[in-house]
Structure formats: structure tokens, C-alpha cells
Amino acid sequence: MSAREGLRTVDSEIIALAEDEYAAAAETAGIEVREIRTAAEAAEASLLLDEVWSVDETGSTVFEPGLIVAFTHAGNYVSAAYRVGEPDEMIGVTIGFFGQPLGTVMHSHIAGVRHEAIGRGAGSAMKLHQRLWCLNLGITEMTWTFDPLVARNAYFNFQRLGVGMVEYLEDFYGQMRDGVNSGQASDRMMVSWPLDRPARVPSVDPGAAFACLRADEDGEPLVSEVPKEATLVSLDFPSDIETLRGHDAGLATRWRLALRAALGGLVADGWVVDTCLKGGTYLLHHP
Structure with missing residues (x-):
């Protein structure tokens, strides 16, 4: 090289x-x-x-x-x-x-x-x-x-x-x-x-985030409207989507559409992805 x-x-x-x-x-x-x-x-x-x-x-x-x-x-x-x-x-x-x-x-x-x-x-x-x-x-x-x-x-x-x-x-x-x-x-x-800078380490508290996307009691995706005063939001999604696809393809598709709507909509409104936590949670903030 x-x-x-x-x-x-x-x-x-x-x-x-x-x-x-x-x-x-x-x-x-x-x-x-x-x-x-x-x-x-x-x-x-x-x-x-x-x-x-x-x-x-x-x-x-x-x-x-x-x-x-x-x-x-x-x-x-x-x-x-x-x-x-x-x-x-x-x-x-x-x-x-x-x-x-x-x-x-x-x-x-x-x-x-x-x-x-x-x-x-x-x-x-x-x-x-x-x-x-x-x-x-x-x-x-x-x-x-x-x-x-x-x-x-x-x-x-x-x-x-x-x-x-x-x-x-x-x-x-x-x-x-x-x-x-x-x-x-x-x-x-x-x-x-x-490539020429150290990895950025996001300093956000997930406990302070508004849950914009999460699973309901049946494991279905539940999208909530973000309050105007929110500055940090979380988007939960399945920790193992590959296994879910094998067990319930329909539910996996519903999660695809829910994440698309929630994440795509937030980014279009100016929200920025900070990180993704282990197990499947995106954290976003609004500058």
C-alpha cells in the first residue's frame, strides 16, 4: 500500500x-x-x-x-x-x-x-x-x-x-x-x-429520550407523535430482525414500514441520529 x-x-x-x-x-x-x-x-x-x-x-x-x-x-x-x-x-x-x-x-x-x-x-x-x-x-x-x-x-x-x-x-x-x-x-x-479523526463518542442520556417508536404488548411497532418540547427521541426496533423474518415475515415488514416512517420523518424534519444502542435503539436529537 x-x-x-x-x-x-x-x-x-x-x-x-x-x-x-x-x-x-x-x-x-x-x-x-x-x-x-x-x-x-x-x-x-x-x-x-x-x-x-x-x-x-x-x-x-x-x-x-x-x-x-x-x-x-x-x-x-x-x-x-x-x-x-x-x-x-x-x-x-x-x-x-x-x-x-x-x-x-x-x-x-x-x-x-x-x-x-x-x-x-x-x-x-x-x-x-x-x-x-x-x-x-x-x-x-x-x-x-x-x-x-x-x-x-x-x-x-x-x-x-x-x-x-x-x-x-x-x-x-x-x-x-x-x-x-x-x-x-x-x-x-x-x-x-x-478515517483521519478519532471515533466520536456521543454523550446522550437515553433515559431522557421520548419514545417515538417502541413495541407494544404484542410486539407490534407503535409510533408516537413527538412533542414540540422534545429534544431527544428514541426509536426501538427488534434486536434480531433476521430471526423475526423467519418466524413472522408480516411483523418484520410492519417494523420495516414503521422504522421507515419514524426515522425518515424525523430526519426530514432536521433530527440527527446520535447513535444506536446495543439491542436496537436509535437516539436522535434536534440541533
């Missing part, structure tokens, strides 16, 4: 800190992250993503091997995580491409970890490797989208990385055919991660 002509140089102390943070996270997770270079690696990465997104049930492919080869050959970010001591066992894949303004933004399009490796720190290490790669090129902002109903991802993005919300995207990808997203609207939240 080396800086390219024409892009600005990031302070060496920031890069050194990013190197240390990636190294510590990789050691904790017991993995090594390496850039994908060959067609064989691209084919393996494509199969891994298909496994993570359960496309065997639908016959679609998340990311064609040829497209992965083209991305890496064009100089975009394409990497895989391998278990230390077992270099041939790929457990995760991350793919990103350059965004606008050119030379300052990386859009991280997809990142997946094998189901058995989730919760062991691989995702954090992969994201920190991607940040280090960007900083070495002078890129200081990373964006991506995620399903705002997946609580563990929302918590990781806001609490661990310190992202900020950019916009709520209703049915962003249209109808998706993979086993994880099939049959539901593809609402996404776009977030931005400043």
Missing part, C-alpha cells in the same frame, strides 16, 4: 495509529487481511459471499468473479480475511470502490464474514484494514449502506466506528434475490466514517 501521485498525504502519525489499531484487531481476531490478486482468489471470494447471503436458495450471485477481478485490476479495494495458521481458509471478503469527490472518498459496497466466524472480531479487523488502505492513498472518508433494521450492524457502525448518518434510502436496491434479502424492501441507511 503506497500513496499515489495526485492524492494528498495523510499525516504519518495518523497512519501509524491506524496500523497499530489494525494489527491489534487482527491479532485479537486471529486473522490476516490480504488484498485479492488472482482469478482463483476472486472465484473463492465470490463463493464465500454467495454462502454468506444464502444465494443457493435463489440461484443468483452476489458478486461475479469476473467483476471482482476487474475491480482489483482497476485499483479498487478488494480484500479477504484468512485465519492465521490456516492461510488457505478464507473467512471474510470486503469490496469497495472510489466515490465522489474523487481522491477523497471510498464507498465500501460489500463486506461479509462466514457465519461461524461472526462475533470474533473479524469484521472490525477487516474494516480497520480497509481504513489503513484508504489512508495510505490519502482517502479520508468512507461511506457505505446497511440495513437499519439489523441491530448488531447499527450498533457496530455507530458505537464502535463512530459513523454519522448521511441519508435514509427507501428500497434502495429494489427487489433483491439473495436468501437474506429476498421478499422484503431493501431500505438502507447511508453512513459516513471520517
Whole structure:
């Protein structure tokens, strides 16, 4: 990883800190992250993503091997995580491409970890490797989208990385055919991660928030109108939407629509997402 002509140089102390943070996270997770270079690696990465997104049930492919080869050959970010001591066992894949303004933004399009490796720190290490790669090129902002109903991802993005919300995207990808997203609207939240600054730590008291969205006694979403005097609101949502989809797809859809209406409406009125608490609670304030 080396800086390219024409892009600005990031302070060496920031890069050194990013190197240390990636190294510590990789050691904790017991993995090594390496850039994908060959067609064989691209084919393996494509199969891994298909496994993570359960496309065997639908016959679609998340990311064609040829497209992965083209991305890496064009100089975009394409990497895989391998278990230390077992270099041939790929457990995760991350793919990103350059965004606008050119030379300052990386859009991280997809990142997946094998189901058995989730919760062991691989995702954090992969994201920190991607940040280090960007900083070495002078890129200081990373964006991506995620399903705002997946609580563990929302918590990781806001609490661990310190992202900020950019916009709520209703049915962003249209109808998706993979086993994880099939049959539901593809609402996404776009977030931005400043790579050259420490993670922001929101100082808000959730106990002081007005409950704008919460579950009623039957587990149904209940949306309440925000009082004019409120300065902090909370939006509760299911802690495990994936399991809920399997048990009650209709209820999962009602939560999708409720969060879309509540969160989208608040943001349109000038409210700002501060963070997401563990278990599924967004906190928003009005500047």
C-alpha cells in the first residue's frame, strides 16, 4: 500500500495509529487481511459471499468473479480475511470502490464474514484494514449502506466506528434475490466514517429520550407523535430482525414500514441520529 501521485498525504502519525489499531484487531481476531490478486482468489471470494447471503436458495450471485477481478485490476479495494495458521481458509471478503469527490472518498459496497466466524472480531479487523488502505492513498472518508433494521450492524457502525448518518434510502436496491434479502424492501441507511479523526463518542442520556417508536404488548411497532418540547427521541426496533423474518415475515415488514416512517420523518424534519444502542435503539436529537 503506497500513496499515489495526485492524492494528498495523510499525516504519518495518523497512519501509524491506524496500523497499530489494525494489527491489534487482527491479532485479537486471529486473522490476516490480504488484498485479492488472482482469478482463483476472486472465484473463492465470490463463493464465500454467495454462502454468506444464502444465494443457493435463489440461484443468483452476489458478486461475479469476473467483476471482482476487474475491480482489483482497476485499483479498487478488494480484500479477504484468512485465519492465521490456516492461510488457505478464507473467512471474510470486503469490496469497495472510489466515490465522489474523487481522491477523497471510498464507498465500501460489500463486506461479509462466514457465519461461524461472526462475533470474533473479524469484521472490525477487516474494516480497520480497509481504513489503513484508504489512508495510505490519502482517502479520508468512507461511506457505505446497511440495513437499519439489523441491530448488531447499527450498533457496530455507530458505537464502535463512530459513523454519522448521511441519508435514509427507501428500497434502495429494489427487489433483491439473495436468501437474506429476498421478499422484503431493501431500505438502507447511508453512513459516513471520517478515517483521519478519532471515533466520536456521543454523550446522550437515553433515559431522557421520548419514545417515538417502541413495541407494544404484542410486539407490534407503535409510533408516537413527538412533542414540540422534545429534544431527544428514541426509536426501538427488534434486536434480531433476521430471526423475526423467519418466524413472522408480516411483523418484520410492519417494523420495516414503521422504522421507515419514524426515522425518515424525523430526519426530514432536521433530527440527527446520535447513535444506536446495543439491542436496537436509535437516539436522535434536534440541533
